[in-house]
Amino acid sequence: MTATESADKALTPSLPPAARELIRHRSLFTTLACCLLSFALFWCAQRLANVTMIDVMVYRAEGWAARAGTDLYAMRATESRLPNTYPPFAALLFMPLTLLGVEEMRTLATAGNLALLVVLVHLTLRLVGRPLWWPRPAVALALASAVVWSEPVWTTLRYGQINLLLAVLVLWDLSRRPGDAGYRWAGLGIGMAAGLKLTPALFAVLLAVAGTVRGWQRLRGRRTGRPDRTGPTGLTGRPGGTGGTGGTGRTGFWNPLLRQALTACAAFLGTALLAAVALPRDSHRFWTEVVFNTDRPGLVEQTANQSLRGALARLLHTPDPGLWWAGAAAVVAVAGVAAGTAALLAGLDAWAAVACAMTALLVSPVSWSHHWVWCIPLLVLLGSETLHRSGRRVWRAATAASALLFCSYALWWVPHTPGARAELRQNGAQMLLSAGYPLCGAAFIGLTAVVALRALRHRAATAAGAGSSAVTGVGAGTGRRQAVAKE
Secondary structure, three states: OOHHHHHHHHHOOOOOHHHHHHHHHOHHHHHHHHHHHHHHHHHHHHHHOOOOOHHHHHHHHHHHHHHHOOOOOOOOEOOOOEOOOOOHHHHHHHHHHHHOOHHHHHHHHHHHHHHHHHHHHHHHHHHHOOOOOOOHHHHHHHHHHHHOOOHHHHHHHHHOOOHHHHHHHHHHHHOOOOOOOOHHHOOHHHHHHHHHOOOOHHHHHHHHHHHHHHHHHHHHHHHHOOOOOOOOOOOOOOOOOOOOOOOOOOOOOOOHHHHHHHHHHHHHHHHHHHHHHHOHHHHHHHHHOHHHOOOOOOOOOOOOEOOHHHHHHHHHOOOOOOHHHHHHHHHHHHHHHHHHHHHHHOOOHHHHHHHHHHHHHHHOOOOEHHHHHHHHHHHHHHHHHHHHOOOHHHHHHHHHHHHHHHHOOHHHHOOOOOOOOHHHHOOHHHHHHOOHHHHHHHHHHHHHHHHHHHHHHHHHHHHHHHHHHHHOOOOHHHHHHHHHHHO
16 A cells, blocks of 8 residues: 555545545545535525625725725715725725625625635645645645634625735745746735735735845855855745755845845835825825724724734723733734744744734734634644644644634624623633634744744754764865755
């Protein structure tokens, strides 16, 4: 029995041999059928639940306001009188929604989000970069058919949100490799995502910090006369990656991490400039007033707010955690960017991406539960570690606990009557249930720091061993050739 057949049998132990054979040789067809069935059931369940898709209605109202030239930030949409909280660039992209009827728009939003879910899983698998037993499209379809039932995805489609689009834009950038189509434009997706919603801008900060550290390491290596032995680092973590020196001997400060950060900043500034030209009054109001109004999206203490600020508001029984939130957010922001930087420099790109996403969700004043669609890359990454690392019991437990958290809808088990502000009177157990996502995000940042530091120490030890082998080689010329070969 081959290794692949053994793996297939281990993955499907309860299935008869004929079914296992079908899955192995017709994996794409089988997973596509399962995915379509799951999506069809999901669609029916949402319609039976009479989902309002209220946020896509707000987007449509923003598009109408932009078309009509009315005040974007004075408008109130739907019966709930919801305000616009996005940058004015978003309203320009929402204008095509005004050309559709309500039912057509809702259908398009649901179908588009389901397609984006598959793309998100596919890009995550690409970023993780681990070998797969089945073709990547088949694995992506299989995983998408399962994670569609998670609470963040359900809520995203319930409201018709754009969270999956933002995550796909970011991961498209971070998963680019040299030779890929559009590689030179990597960073454009992050900039556009930040133009739609400000929180993805933290990814540009991460790239800039990691690129600065990478450049300093290169300059230090040039000053000391020693080549960079840290191995392939940056945005792929594999030979030929975008952040390392590989075997080219490059020691300049400029590197692909900085290039992506600069591209992201340029793209973001481009969105702001375009909006300023098309909507000057709205742009001025957003950047001078609306962006500083952290209470505009809604009540901070709502259970749906799974940010650090929301958790502290419920913990302290106050709608304004004030300096407690400011201090905690600063600590988490520094820790998250530091952990993500270490992961990028160690070549752990998926870890860096998810850690940065968790950091952005935690420090944002409001992170509704549907913003946490980044749980999908988190679950895929932890599942991959479970399959490929030693000590599988620990990794299996972490993966199972995370999956249970995001698929149990536990945050809704507490009193959360709209307008009643019941969240300010939660007891200890209720506060724990309604703080599940922030606790998971903080734990993942800590885990990323541990994994990245271990990887960096291993690389340093490997580089030191390579240097010792070069010095003790047969003859000075042979030693130099061995050193070059190992680099």
